[in-house]
Amino acid sequence: MSAVVSIIIILLIVGMGAGFAFNGLVRRRNRTKEAWSQIDVELKRRHDLIPNLVQTVKGYAAHESATFEAVTSSRASAISAGATNDPAAMASAENTLNRSLRSLFAVAENYPVLRAQEGFLALQEQLTASEDKVEYARRYYNTSVRDYNTAMQSFPRTLIAGPLGFHACEFFQTDEADRATPVVDFAAPAAPAAK
Amino acid sequence: MYEQIARNKRRTVLYIGVFFLAWLGIGAIVGALYDAWSPPAPGSATGAAGDVVVGLVLAAVVAALAIAFTLRSGTRLVLSVAGAQLADRRQYPQLYNLVEALALGDGLPAPAVYVVQDPSPNAFATGMGPDRSAVTVTSGLLAMMDREELEGVLAHEMSHIKNYDIRLLLIVSTLIGLAALLASILWRSAFFTRSRGRNGGQLMLVVLGAAALLSVVGFILGPVIRLALSRRRESLADASGVELCRNPAGLISALHKLQANDTPPVRFNHATAAMCIDDPLQHHVGAIHRLFDTHPPIADRISTLERMQQGLSV
Numbered sequence: 001m002s003a004v005v006s007i008i009i010i011l012l013i014v015g016m017g018a019g020f021a022f023n024g025l026v027r028r029r030n031r032t033k034e035a036w037s038q039i040d041v042e043l044k045r046r047h048d049l050i051p052n053l054v055q056t057v058k059g060y061a062a063h064e065s066a067t068f069e070a071v072t073s074s075r076a077s078a079i080s081a082g083a084t085n086d087p088a089a090m091a092s093a094e095n096t097l098n099r100s101l102r103s104l105f106a107v108a109e110n111y112p113v114l115r116a117q118e119g120f121l122a123l124q125e126q127l128t129a130s131e132d133k134v135e136y137a138r139r140y141y142n143t144s145v146r147d148y149n150t151a152m153q154s155f156p157r158t159l160i161a162g163p164l165g166f167h168a169c170e171f172f173q174t175d176e177a178d179r180a181t182p183v184v185d186f187a188a189p190a191a192p193a194a195k
Numbered sequence: 196m197y198e199q200i201a202r203n204k205r206r207t208v209l210y211i212g213v214f215f216l217a218w219l220g221i222g223a224i225v226g227a228l229y230d231a232w233s234p235p236a237p238g239s240a241t242g243a244a245g246d247v248v249v250g251l252v253l254a255a256v257v258a259a260l261a262i263a264f265t266l267r268s269g270t271r272l273v274l275s276v277a278g279a280q281l282a283d284r285r286q287y288p289q290l291y292n293l294v295e296a297l298a299l300g301d302g303l304p305a306p307a308v309y310v311v312q313d314p315s316p317n318a319f320a321t322g323m324g325p326d327r328s329a330v331t332v333t334s335g336l337l338a339m340m341d342r343e344e345l346e347g348v349l350a351h352e353m354s355h356i357k358n359y360d361i362r363l364l365l366i367v368s369t370l371i372g373l374a375a376l377l378a379s380i381l382w383r384s385a386f387f388t389r390s391r392g393r394n395g396g397q398l399m400l401v402v403l404g405a406a407a408l409l410s411v412v413g414f415i416l417g418p419v420i421r422l423a424l425s426r427r428r429e430s431l432a433d434a435s436g437v438e439l440c441r442n443p444a445g446l447i448s449a450l451h452k453l454q455a456n457d458t459p460p461v462r463f464n465h466a467t468a469a470m471c472i473d474d475p476l477q478h479h480v481g482a483i484h485r486l487f488d489t490h491p492p493i494a495d496r497i498s499t500l501e502r503m504q505q506g507l508s509v
Binding site for chain 2: 031
């Protein structure tokens with residue numbers, strides 16, 4: 001009799017533990033998803049800003065067509081990488097886009113009239129801000145992923161995570177060297193791109 | 196960091212509890228004093244215990260009303276006392292962009308953004324929690340700081356929001372303010388009770404006793420507790436702000452500018468000083484004065500951040 005009671009009690013405790021573990025995993029997974037969609041929103045917003053910027057700079061520096069093409073094509077590949085929802089592919093496409101944008105701004109530096117234009121300054125602030133937002137959203141996403149993955153892979157949650165369909169999430173990485181502000185030096189040839 | 200937030204929440208409850216008990220104690224003492232000095236009215240058999248209970252109940256009702264009021268409209272009150280205006284997004288695009296970006300980094304909803312027209316550079320955060328919060332900066336701060344420095348200052352303010360410092364300070368300040376207000380009302384009314392009847396002298400003693408107790412809470416004990424609280428929180432917000440924006444240089448440079456600044460503030464008073472990034476009233480020197488400071492000395496804050504900076508860059 002007492003053996004039956006203690007078995008029932010043990011089962012109840014195990015069941016409750018599993019319930020809490022499950023809820024904790026769901027909460028972390030949802031936070032990670034939300035963080036991911038935030039990155040998505042900010043990336044789209046940034047892609048939408050770029051044609052405007054290209055148009056503005058074109059008005060002053062029409063002959064720098066190679067730079068414009070690089071920006072336009074890297075934007076297109078960033079957008080198609082975004083459609084795959086694959087963090088690794090997206091990160092590398094975004095890095096290429098960042099580099100082409102930097103050379104666009106480097107070009108703009110050569111045109112004082114353009115730099116003084118109010119519309120250009122506003123665009124520059126918008127782009128800086130959206131780069132900031134992508135960066136902050138990325139950090140929050142990575143923190144959430146780390147939290148979720150750790151929770152999922154640690155005992156005893158790891159016992160229920162697999163059978164219940166929880167999978168580890170992938171980090172959204174950018175290469176760190178790329179994040180440093182580029183030094184635009186007109187006298188020297190352009191520094192080789194990092195990595 | 197999560198630990199720290201949980202500790203803050205517990206401490207909020209603790210401080211509110213202690214203040215509430217202090218209130219009840221004052222109510223009970225006033226009731227007892229009233230009983231000791233004024234003979235019970237003929238026919239009423241309540242006696243000492245009855246007066247103490249009446250004092251307790253009155254104090255509890257007043258405190259409950261004050262806390263309810265703070266929870267409902269404390270944020271609005273602080274903002275309007277500081278003369279803060281809701282910032283126009285088109286006029287301050289950079290400010291909005293930075294606040295929104297930092298909120299993304301914390302995974303919090305973006306707080307409302309307010310600006311005070313004041314040449315003295317400063318900033319504060321207020322609100323009841325991350326869902327209902329506001330960040331306020333002065334026009335002087337915007338004029339003085341570049342983007343990086345502004346980001347450092349705003350990251351510091353966002354940390355106050357994330358850590359629930361804003362709610363703790365708001366509630367504690369309200370309770371202290373209430374004690375101070377009641378104390379001054381009682382001091383004044385002591386003058387008017389003087390000439391009334393045979394029991395007037397005794398009643399005045401009761402009023403003076405209550406006023407003295409409230410003064411101790413409202414002007415000495417309360418502020419010292421609040422200031423100790425806010426000093427600890429400033430250091431914590433510096434650290435977690437840097438953790439958020441990963442760039443100590445911005446906040447260091449901003450603090451250097453604040454240290455050099457001596458433009459007197461127009462709109463800030465003692466009540467709002469504790470919430471600001473830099474004490475707008477004075478930079479004190481000396482142990483006694485520092486007991487009444489809302490912030491750790493700015494030089495100490497800078498050297499702490501510089502140590503963090505070296506730690507990060509190694």
